[in-house]
Amino acid sequence: MSIIVNKSSISESFKTNPIPTTQILPLDLHNLLSLPDSHTWPTSPVQPPPPSATIPVVDLGRPPHAVASAVRKASDEWGVFQVTNHGIPTTLLREAEFEARRLFALPAEEKLAVVRSPDGIDGYGLARISRFFAKQMWYEGFTIMGSPVRHASHLWPNDYANFCNVMEEYQAQMKALSEKLLGIMFKSLGLAQDDIKWLHSKTNHHPPQAVLQLNSYPACPDPAHAMGLAPHTDSSLITLLHQSSNATGLQISGDGGNLWIPVNPIPGALTVNVGDLMHIATNGRFKTALHRAVVNRTRHRVSMAYFYGTPQEVKISPPMKLVDVDHPLLYQPVTWKEYLDAKGKYFNRALEFIKCEALFIADRCRQL
Numbered sequence: 322m323s324i325i326v327n328k329s330s331i332s333e334s335f336k337t338n339p340i341p342t343t344q345i346l347p348l349d350l351h352n353l354l355s356l357p358d359s360h361t362w363p364t365s366p367v368q369p370p371p372p373s374a375t376i377p378v379v380d381l382g383r384p385p386h387a388v389a390s391a392v393r394k395a396s397d398e399w400g401v402f403q404v405t406n407h408g409i410p411t412t413l414l415r416e417a418e419f420e421a422r423r424l425f426a427l428p429a430e431e432k433l434a435v436v437r438s439p440d441g442i443d444g445y446g447l448a449r450i451s452r453f454f455a456k457q458m459w460y461e462g463f464t465i466m467g468s469p470v471r472h473a474s475h476l477w478p479n480d481y482a483n484f485c486n487v488m489e490e491y492q493a494q495m496k497a498l499s500e501k502l503l504g505i506m507f508k509s510l511g512l513a514q515d516d517i518k519w520l521h522s523k524t525n526h527h528p529p530q531a532v533l534q535l536n537s538y539p540a541c542p543d544p545a546h547a548m549g550l551a552p553h554t555d556s557s558l559i560t561l562l563h564q565s566s567n568a569t570g571l572q573i574s575g576d577g578g579n580l581w582i583p584v585n586p587i588p589g590a591l592t593v594n595v596g597d598l599m600h601i602a603t604n605g606r607f608k609t610a611l612h613r614a615v616v617n618r619t620r621h622r623v624s625m626a627y628f629y630g631t632p633q634e635v636k637i638s639p640p641m642k643l644v645d646v647d648h649p650l651l652y653q654p655v656t657w658k659e660y661l662d663a664k665g666k667y668f669n670r671a672l673e674f675i676k677c678e679a680l681f682i683a684d685r686c687r688q689l
């Protein structure tokens with residue numbers, strides 16, 4: 322019998338790009354009375370966003386054609402929108418946030434006992450993007466892929482079942498909603514199921530890969546000089562984000578980072594981010610949104626990001642219907658793992674590095 326070692330899953334990418342331990346362990350932010358130098362970010366003047374700049378909200382309960390055109394417009398112009406009437410029970414959102422808060426409220430030494438390994442995906446730690454920045458973020462996170470039982474049973478030996486049940490149910494519901502939204506997004510571009518066969522798991526050998534990231538931003542003594550989560554784009558196809566409704570924190574970049582537009586939480590709504598893979602899969606039609614999270618002096622903000630990607634064997638490339646003389650092929654076909662490898666090296670410039678060669682050279686010449 323031969324054993325096939327598959328090196329294409331996203332966990333393999335995390336093994337390829339291990340993170341130094343110093344870039345994993347958060348300080349005990351819940352007990353700091355002032356901002357340490359390690360967490361003090363230079364401030365740069367940002368303009369207030371114009372009142373007309375508001376992130377679209379799509380009511381999924383409207384007639385299908387109205388939903389499709391609103392989703393297309395939002396993905397095209399913003400790369401981000403909120404959805405209401407999405408069908409995920411409010412009680413589940415509430416319970417998942419409650420369980421996330423229960424985890425982050427544990428004493429620092431207990432959380433450090435379930436810290437992520439340098440080459441692993443799941444567990445407690447700083448944001449993976451930390452190593453690309455000189456200053457640390459006012460942030461702690463906990464990553465889940467599938468069942469969190471290994472870490473949860475360590476944290477709560479006699480009381481881990483509810484955490485696990487809620488997080489597993491949450492992922493199942495987010496998966497179904499991600500698939501529904503992707504269907505709407507592709508259909509809105511005039512594509513049929515046959516154009517995007519890779520999306521339908523029945524034709525794939527592996528299921529789609531996904532990661533659930535619990536994010537915690539404790540109340541901060543000096544929010545103006547701190548950063549919750551530094552500017553980045555998500556590497557997923559799409560991300561579904563639940564943000565606690567006690568504070569605004571998520572912001573979308575406008576005007577090349579000169580202004581930041583808040584995504585004000587609507588209780589019960591979810592935020593949908595177009596990820597880099599979706600930008601590649603739509604040959605650039607849908608925009609991937611540069612975003613960040615800021616922090617708050619009095620409120621402990623929590624968010625939960627569900628990153629939905631592709632099955633491990635799938636090479637993402639746009640359907641031929643989206644490629645023509647006016648829209649030449651922008652990017653080389655990549656698996657999620659290959660893209661994450663590029664992101665691990667080049668971070669926010671990863672898309673540039675997988676550009677089709679002729680376009681890459683043309684861009685470079687323009688910059689000279």
Ligand SMILES: O=C(O)CCC(=O)C(=O)O
Nearest residue numbers: 534536570571614624626
């Ligand atoms: O907390 C937020 O609002 C942003 C989270 C986020 O961008 C992420 O987890 O990638």
Ligand SMILES: [Fe+2]
Nearest residue numbers: 553554555612
């Ligand atoms: Fe993000």
